[in-house]
Amino acid sequence: MIHTERLSKRFGEFVAVDDLTLDVAPGETFALLGPNGAGKTTTVRMLACLIAPTSGQATVTGRSIRVEADEIRGRVGLLTEAPGLYDRLSAWQNLMIFANLYGVEQPEARVEKYLRLVELWEHRDQATGGFSKGMKQKVAIARALLHEPELLFLDEPTSGLDPSAAKVVRDFLVELKRSGRTIFLTTHNLDEAERLADRIGVLNRHLIALDTPERLRQRLYGHRTLVRLADAAPALAEVARGVPGVRGVTWRDSTLAVEIEEPERDNPVLVAALVGAGARVQAVTEERASLEQIYLQLIGEVEG
Amino acid sequence: MNGRRIRTILSKEWEETIRNRTIVGTFLFMLLVFMGLPLVMAFAGPALAGDALVNDPDIQPLQEVLTQAFPEFAELEPVQQFQVFMLRQFPVLFLLAPIMGAMSVATYSIIGEKTTRSLEALLATPIRTSELLLAKSLAAAVPPVVATWVAFGIWALLVRLLGGPVVAGYALNASTWTMMLLIMPLVALLALGLSVIVSSRANDPRSAQQVAVILVLPIVALLAGQLGGLFLLGLPAVLTGAAVLLVVDALVLQAGVKLFNREAILTRWK
Numbered sequence: 001m002i003h004t005e006r007l008s009k010r011f012g013e014f015v016a017v018d019d020l021t022l023d024v025a026p027g028e029t030f031a032l033l034g035p036n037g038a039g040k041t042t043t044v045r046m047l048a049c050l051i052a053p054t055s056g057q058a059t060v061t062g063r064s065i066r067v068e069a070d071e072i073r074g075r076v077g078l079l080t081e082a083p084g085l086y087d088r089l090s091a092w093q094n095l096m097i098f099a100n101l102y103g104v105e106q107p108e109a110r111v112e113k114y115l116r117l118v119e120l121w122e123h124r125d126q127a128t129g130g131f132s133k134g135m136k137q138k139v140a141i142a143r144a145l146l147h148e149p150e151l152l153f154l155d156e157p158t159s160g161l162d163p164s165a166a167k168v169v170r171d172f173l174v175e176l177k178r179s180g181r182t183i184f185l186t187t188h189n190l191d192e193a194e195r196l197a198d199r200i201g202v203l204n205r206h207l208i209a210l211d212t213p214e215r216l217r218q219r220l221y222g223h224r225t226l227v228r229l230a231d232a233a234p235a236l237a238e239v240a241r242g243v244p245g246v247r248g249v250t251w252r253d254s255t256l257a258v259e260i261e262e263p264e265r266d267n268p269v270l271v272a273a274l275v276g277a278g279a280r281v282q283a284v285t286e287e288r289a290s291l292e293q294i295y296l297q298l299i300g301e302v303e304g
Numbered sequence: 305m306n307g308r309r310i311r312t313i314l315s316k317e318w319e320e321t322i323r324n325r326t327i328v329g330t331f332l333f334m335l336l337v338f339m340g341l342p343l344v345m346a347f348a349g350p351a352l353a354g355d356a357l358v359n360d361p362d363i364q365p366l367q368e369v370l371t372q373a374f375p376e377f378a379e380l381e382p383v384q385q386f387q388v389f390m391l392r393q394f395p396v397l398f399l400l401a402p403i404m405g406a407m408s409v410a411t412y413s414i415i416g417e418k419t420t421r422s423l424e425a426l427l428a429t430p431i432r433t434s435e436l437l438l439a440k441s442l443a444a445a446v447p448p449v450v451a452t453w454v455a456f457g458i459w460a461l462l463v464r465l466l467g468g469p470v471v472a473g474y475a476l477n478a479s480t481w482t483m484m485l486l487i488m489p490l491v492a493l494l495a496l497g498l499s500v501i502v503s504s505r506a507n508d509p510r511s512a513q514q515v516a517v518i519l520v521l522p523i524v525a526l527l528a529g530q531l532g533g534l535f536l537l538g539l540p541a542v543l544t545g546a547a548v549l550l551v552v553d554a555l556v557l558q559a560g561v562k563l564f565n566r567e568a569i570l571t572r573w574k
């Protein structure tokens with residue numbers, strides 16, 4: 001659905017996006033993470049054909065962003081960072097404008113469909129200036145979906161929303177993902193990225209990492225098993241180190257943190273060895289690095 | 305050019321403008337003043353002040369300017385001479401209406417979209433920037449120009465009714481009509497072009513409208529020059545002015561079109 005090859009954007013001397021190469025498959029939800037100024041919005045704007053790349057190539061929905069920009073704009077939806085509604089106009093009028101701009105046939109029926117979908121049908125005649133942030137964001141989402149695009153770009157969809165409004169929007173995005181639509185998401189919210197995205201890209205002007213959240217976790221942190229013991233005998237660490245597949249062992253109070261290669265294969269052997277050495281095992285758990293830890297480590301490596 | 309997209313933006317702009325009472329109210333009030341002021345001065349003035357005003361020594365030399373231009377003017381009665389003199393000065397004021405109207409609508413429209421950040425969503429649609437600029441320009445220029453024509457038409461009718469055919473004949477001659485039909489739309493276009501240029505940098509419509517002074521000052525100078533007896537705007541002067549305006553319009557609009565492209569709007573407009 002999206003293919004970019006060494007895509008770059010410079011504003012004078014400033015490099016906003018550098019050598020971005022990635023693919024997004026049809027039906028995939030892809031999240032682009034990165035700090036402020038990392039080039040996320042610039043990437044979305046290039047792919048949505050709002051600005052032209054300085055160098056490199058990209059195809060979106062199988063079309064070149066350099067040659068078929070008008071065509072692409074008609075086939076993708078963009079949820080901008082700010083809802084950007086016409087506050088003096090009603091929700092109905094706002095959406096009718098965009099239905100007509102996108103050339104939707106029977107625009108009234110389509111607008112009704114999406115106003116009902118985002119549960120704003122009862123408020124359709126109210127001026128959007130009086131809407132809450134969450135309601136405005138829902139109108140903006142409906143606006144991005146009106147022409148039923150093949151690909152949806154969501155630029156910080158829950159930015160600036162209070163937690164309850166953000167949850168409403170996030171739940172709606174989960175529904176969208178289930179409908180099989182291709183989604184390209186930029187976000188600061190790592191929990192949101194983990195819940196929604198099949199794959200994650202970490203961008204800091206250039207792409208630092210690109211994989212599924214699970215593989216990124218494994219790549220950076222490996223697998224770690226925590227064994228809580230009744231007695232913290234130092235000799236038990238040596239027993240754990242002797243187990244095949246164990247890469248490292250550290251004590252955390254009365255808990256052994258054991259880095260292992262394959263949990264399914266190595267954990268039973270590890271527990272048996274510890275019990276055999278007289279350890280009284282109280283609990284065995286797998287430690288999962290949060291996406292936040294992964295993200296901070298990746299960004300830290302680049303900036304550090 | 306896609307007609308449906310242009311019509312959509314046009315109707316959106318008008319829907320929003322109609323809901324902006326400040327713009328509509330100020331514009332209509334201005335038109336009423338421009339219509340009423342010359343009529344009051346030309347017809348109510350002599351009726352209230354009598355011969356003292358008509359024979360005022362300060363006005364006499366000014367009326368001689370008209371007599372030089374139109375020898376038959378001397379044959380009119382003094383009160384008619386006074387009325388013609390007054391009525392010929394003020395149509396210039398009608399040029400101010402489309403400037404203020406077009407600039408208000410255009411700056412609110414473009415800067416308004418910048419501040420509410422609605423332009424990005426609009427630019428993400430298949431609309432071409434030329435279609436967007438055309439629609440916004442038509443939306444900003446057509447209502448003030450048409451409204452000013454209507455107001456001037458009513459004013460001309462009132463001049464004919466109150467002043468009779470002789471006064472109306474002198475007051476509403478070829479230069480006056482040419483100014484209204486040719487110069488006035490060109491001035492509105494100039495206001496539009498300047499609005500686009502200024503809107504690319506300004507974040508407040510009111511501060512952007514201050515640039516209107518650039519256009520208002522020459523018009524006020526025209527009015528002052530005529531009232532001071534320095535010159536009389538005849539048909540050759542009006543036609544020359546129209547030609548100059550046409551060239552200036554083309555240059556300013558060209559600069560505006562250059563600024564009005566997706567990338568510039570999203571990355572360089574502040």
